[in-house]
Amino acid sequence: MDGEELTEQETALYDRQIRVWGADAQRRLSKSHILVCGLKGTVAEFCKNIVLAGVGSVTLVDDRVVTDESLPANFLILPHENHYNGKTLAEVCCDSLKEFNPMVHVAVETGDISTFGVEFFEKFDAVIISCCSLGKKKLINQKCRKLSKRVAFYTVECRGSCGEMFVDLQDYKYSKKKLEETIECQIEYPSFEEAISVPWRALPRRVSKLYFAMRVIEQFEDVEGRNPGETSIADRLGVLKLRKELCETNSLDESQIPDALLERLLTDTREFPPVCAIIGGILGQEVIKAISGKGDPLKNFFFFDAMDGKGLIEDISGPSTRS
Amino acid sequence: MASQEQLSAIKRAKVLMVGAGGIGCELLKTLALSGFQDIHIIDMDTIEVSNLNRQFLFRQSHVGQSKAKASTFTGILQAFSLVARDAVLRFRPNISITPYHANVKESRFNVDFFKEFDVVLNGLDNLDARRHVNRLCLAADIPLVESGTTGFLGQVTVHLKGKTECYECQPKPAPKTYPVCTITSTPSKFVHCIVWAKDLLFAKLFGDKNQENDLNVRSSDTANSSEHSEDVFECRKDEDIERYGRRIYDHVFGHNIEVALSNEETKDVLPEKQTKENGNKEKGCAADDVSAMVSLSLKNPQDIWNLVENSRVFLEALRLFFLKREKDIGNLTFDKDDQLAVEFVTAAANIRASSFGIPLHSLFEAKGIAGNIVHAVATTNAIIAGLIVIEAIKVLQKDNNNYRMTYCLEHPSRKLLLMPVEPYEPNRSCYVCSETPVSLEVNTQRSKLRDFVEKIIKAKLGMNFPLIMQGASILYEVGEDLEEDMVAIYAANLEKALSELPSPVTCGSVLTVEDLQQEFSCSINIKHREEFDEEKEPDGMLLSGWVEAPVDKDNNKPIGNDESTSNALPSGETLEGEKDDEIQETSEVVEAFTGKKRKLSEVSEVTAPDPSGPSSINQNKPKKLDIDDEADELIISDDWESLTKKKKL
Numbered sequence: 001m002d003g004e005e006l007t008e009q010e011t012a013l014y015d016r017q018i019r020v021w022g023a024d025a026q027r028r029l030s031k032s033h034i035l036v037c038g039l040k041g042t043v044a045e046f047c048k049n050i051v052l053a054g055v056g057s058v059t060l061v062d063d064r065v066v067t068d069e070s071l072p073a074n075f076l077i078l079p080h081e082n083h084y085n086g087k088t089l090a091e092v093c094c095d096s097l098k099e100f101n102p103m104v105h106v107a108v109e110t111g112d113i114s115t116f117g118v119e120f121f122e123k124f125d126a127v128i129i130s131c132c133s134l135g136k137k138k139l140i141n142q143k144c145r146k147l148s149k150r151v152a153f154y155t156v157e158c159r160g161s162c163g164e165m166f167v168d169l170q171d172y173k174y175s176k177k178k179l180e181e182t183i184e185c186q187i188e189y190p191s192f193e194e195a196i197s198v199p200w201r202a203l204p205r206r207v208s209k210l211y212f213a214m215r216v217i218e219q220f221e222d223v224e225g226r227n228p229g230e231t232s233i234a235d236r237l238g239v240l241k242l243r244k245e246l247c248e249t250n251s252l253d254e255s256q257i258p259d260a261l262l263e264r265l266l267t268d269t270r271e272f273p274p275v276c277a278i279i280g281g282i283l284g285q286e287v288i289k290a291i292s293g294k295g296d297p298l299k300n301f302f303f304f305d306a307m308d309g310k311g312l313i314e315d316i317s318g319p320s321t322r323s
Numbered sequence: 324m325a326s327q328e329q330l331s332a333i334k335r336a337k338v339l340m341v342g343a344g345g346i347g348c349e350l351l352k353t354l355a356l357s358g359f360q361d362i363h364i365i366d367m368d369t370i371e372v373s374n375l376n377r378q379f380l381f382r383q384s385h386v387g388q389s390k391a392k393a394s395t396f397t398g399i400l401q402a403f404s405l406v407a408r409d410a411v412l413r414f415r416p417n418i419s420i421t422p423y424h425a426n427v428k429e430s431r432f433n434v435d436f437f438k439e440f441d442v443v444l445n446g447l448d449n450l451d452a453r454r455h456v457n458r459l460c461l462a463a464d465i466p467l468v469e470s471g472t473t474g475f476l477g478q479v480t481v482h483l484k485g486k487t488e489c490y491e492c493q494p495k496p497a498p499k500t501y502p503v504c505t506i507t508s509t510p511s512k513f514v515h516c517i518v519w520a521k522d523l524l525f526a527k528l529f530g531d532k533n534q535e536n537d538l539n540v541r542s543s544d545t546a547n548s549s550e551h552s553e554d555v556f557e558c559r560k561d562e563d564i565e566r567y568g569r570r571i572y573d574h575v576f577g578h579n580i581e582v583a584l585s586n587e588e589t590k591d592v593l594p595e596k597q598t599k600e601n602g603n604k605e606k607g608c609a610a611d612d613v614s615a616m617v618s619l620s621l622k623n624p625q626d627i628w629n630l631v632e633n634s635r636v637f638l639e640a641l642r643l644f645f646l647k648r649e650k651d652i653g654n655l656t657f658d659k660d661d662q663l664a665v666e667f668v669t670a671a672a673n674i675r676a677s678s679f680g681i682p683l684h685s686l687f688e689a690k691g692i693a694g695n696i697v698h699a700v701a702t703t704n705a706i707i708a709g710l711i712v713i714e715a716i717k718v719l720q721k722d723n724n725n726y727r728m729t730y731c732l733e734h735p736s737r738k739l740l741l742m743p744v745e746p747y748e749p750n751r752s753c754y755v756c757s758e759t760p761v762s763l764e765v766n767t768q769r770s771k772l773r774d775f776v777e778k779i780i781k782a783k784l785g786m787n788f789p790l791i792m793q794g795a796s797i798l799y800e801v802g803e804d805l806e807e808d809m810v811a812i813y814a815a816n817l818e819k820a821l822s823e824l825p826s827p828v829t830c831g832s833v834l835t836v837e838d839l840q841q842e843f844s845c846s847i848n849i850k851h852r853e854e855f856d857e858e859k860e861p862d863g864m865l866l867s868g869w870v871e872a873p874v875d876k877d878n879n880k881p882i883g884n885d886e887s888t889s890n891a892l893p894s895g896e897t898l899e900g901e902k903d904d905e906i907q908e909t910s911e912v913v914e915a916f917t918g919k920k921r922k923l924s925e926v927s928e929v930t931a932p933d934p935s936g937p938s939s940i941n942q943n944k945p946k947k948l949d950i951d952d953e954a955d956e957l958i959i960s961d962d963w964e965s966l967t968k969k970k971k972l
Contacts, residue, residue, distance in 0.1 A: 016697070048379055102383070310742070312735075312740065312741075314738065
């Protein structure tokens with residue numbers, strides 16, 4: 001980088017992780033700015049991870065007021081009423097996160113970020129959103145892509161024992177060492193909208209069923225105007241009907257989106273802490289990789305299902321961006 | 324969220340966590356969030372700054388003085404288990420967390436203690452303790468969920484007596500050791516220089532003078548052979564420190580320090596140092612904060628010093644030890660948190676490396692090697708903790724068909740970053756859980772009982788408080804309530820050759836060895852052998868049937884990076900030339916991933932999914948893998964292969 005050394009304090013604190021990714025990467029992390037929107041359990045985990053990793057700053061967006069409902073999977077919220085009474089999720093999480101690493105600047109931003117201009121996003125190196133509608137996801141992704149500066153974009157959703165993560169690094173170039181050589185790599189990522197527009201029948205045969213299931217629920221919420229995460233088992237029939245329609249449109253056999261899977265997703269709507277830890281961990285690693293420029297980033301979806309225990313990567317891209 | 328049944332099982336459960344460090348913090352948090360209400364934690368460590376990058380329940384304010392400075396510390400050493408508990412109670416005030424700031428090997432943590440729990444979760448960092456807990460869990464018949472992480476790699480395994488492998492069914496690589504001659508005469512890697520600097524030179528100059536030390540074997544033969552080594556290393560009466568330092572330098576490095584220094588600088592080294600010394604740097608400097616780097620204004624631990632700088636550090640560190648830490652001299656052992664010791668060892672290793680054409684390393688790198696530091700990040704620990712809790716919940720529900728071992732990979736294998744595998748059946752030749760006898764080849768007329776106890780029973784078989792019997796005769800035991808005359812007999816027995824014991828041990832003898840605390844018993848068949856190779860079998864004893872990873876040619880005489888019990892994984896050796904590369908050599912953390920019935924010869928010190936995987940995975944599998952057929956063929960990425968190629972015999 002530009003010759004700025006890590007401080008003695010940073011070297012001591014980050015010793016163990018510098019041994020993983022090097023001092024250079026650590027320096028880049030310390031200059032990075034992350035925007036996080038939607039503070040449920042998984043995102044809380046993610047924030048903890050990047051704060052510990054020593055990013056430059058984390059900006060939190062979530063104007064929802066803390067309620068008893070928010071408590072279960074989010075360890076950043078201390079259950080004392082005085083602590084959270086009347087405060088927003090962002091405010092409460094901000095206070096807790098600051099404690100994990102005083103060297104990281106943690107701040108709150110209020111308002112609906114989908115109304116913010118493109119220049120707002122330019123301040124950041126990575127944007128992570130969760131608990132938001134399909135429309136909002138696409139919109140924010142687009143704003144990130146409009147900038148000349150590359151702003152990494154991630155979404156994450158967890159329902160019960162399952163979790164999904166999406167990555168868009170646009171046109172990503174990085175170098176890595178293979179044996180004795182340094183090789184240059186380049187990966188092109190589709191936007192979220194592009195990815196989910198890939199016709200289902202064009203996808204490889206064994207794509208995770210969880211991908212399709214999440215799309216069905218996502219569509220359902222979009223069409224029915226539901227708040228993200230509010231679809232429940234009561235909507236079972238509606239969801240199954242939508243599945244049928246989507247499968248017909250896409251010439252996909254309905255068995256690719258099993259009833260049992262959909263029902264699980266509709267029943268366990270709340271986050272399951274172990275899954276939050278896992279997805280929050282994977283997301284943390286990905287953001288660290290993208291910012292430090294070290295390590296192969298995943299492209300472009302990651303799924304975890306505690307039922308079978310697999311954590312797998314799916315490349316959902318059109319022919320132009322298929323690896 | 325978990326189902327109703329799961330929630331009740333969770334609420335009722337009594338869980339024991341052993342180890343509250345990296346994995347421990349994440350695990351405690353996830354257990355608490357998941358609804359566990361009765362958690363016990365055993366951990367003997369106190370908190371250090373380097374823990375804070377991932378052990379998020381701890382704060383800067385919890386850090387006390389380092390362990391090396393314990394003799395003069397003014398801070399309060401905060402115990403992991405206690406602080407972790409307080410931190411979690413802040414967001415889950417109504418659960419019960421019982422901390423034990425203690426070593427899990429203490430006798431109070433016996434089988435009865437373990438029986439109280441529904442499941443035991445290990446977050447340990449050393450092999451010794453893991454084996455100990457494994458045996459207790461087997462004896463108590465309590466399920467054990469084991470785990471480990473290094474950098475981006477991690478794994479979680481489940482162990483149920485009689486149903487799955489125990490932790491010791493699969494070989495665990497032993498700490499790396501090096502032949503004497505490599506260390507003393509023919510080093511070829513930087514780690515050899517570190518071992519020399521740490522275990523020989525540092526030990527000789529600052530450690531116990533009565534300890535045996537191979538330093539006298541010199542690489543060059545130009546020394547005056549009649550000179551006694553004791554004289555050489557002792558600081559002579561009225562000898563000033565600078566002179567002493569130079570004399571030592573000349574002696575160990577086989578060349579004149581003036582020559583080494585004169586190559587680079589025109590200024591004379593010493594006067595410059597003296598003016599600095601007179602300055603403020605030394606004022607108010609507590610003995611524990613002494614640092615050669617500070618006094619020489621070398622700021623960056625990541626810099627690689629040249630020969631002159633290394634020489635200066637060597638001399639300055641030596642001088643500071645004698646000047647400021649005189650009382651420590653004679654009883655120091657190397658501690659990675661002792662800044663001055665690390666500086667000394669780095670400099671000494673580098674100077675030696677330079678003589679042998681081996682690339683020099685920075686203090687940062689040298690510290691990692693000398694201190695067996697395990698590189699670690701919060702994310703891997705968080706992921707592993709999540710996986711542990713998932714398995715723990717299955718265990719509580721006795722969900723026997725769904726237990727899994729899960730590997731967290733750095734590079735995806737067949738799209739998988741988290742790879743679940745069915746646990747294997749117990750290894751029928753495991754001397755721990757299947758009570759298979761082991762065999763020992765030994766010269767029964769020469770080898771003493773003491774050697775047998777130290778090197779075989781304790782070191783290899785991992786028993787801490789053994790009872791050794793032949794038939795009905797007790798040859799040796801340890802215990803608190805032994806009669807004095809028995810203690811005397813056992814003490815005498817230790818010094819006898821095996822064949823001269825009251826109940827003679829000869830070819831064909833069968834010994835029974837037990838550890839009462841671990842409730843573990845093992846049979847050893849004795850075979851007499853006259854000769855042993857001094858280099859390859861320096862102990863003069865060969866144990867077989869004991870499942871150990873095969874040794875490679877370097878693993879002989881026990882001069883090596885010590886595996887002290889408080890250390891992290893054995894052998895944090897960095898692969899040469901790959902300074903900041905992703906995969907470091909790990910040992911037991913990520914195990915070889917192969918079929919169930921492996922022959923010992925197939926076992927390798929592999930830390931990745933076995934490249935010979937596909938065929939051996941499909942064979943011998945007791946049940947069908949709960950994964951797509953596609954996943955049965957693992958494609959191992961290039962990096963793994965290159966790594967494993969380096970590790971094979």
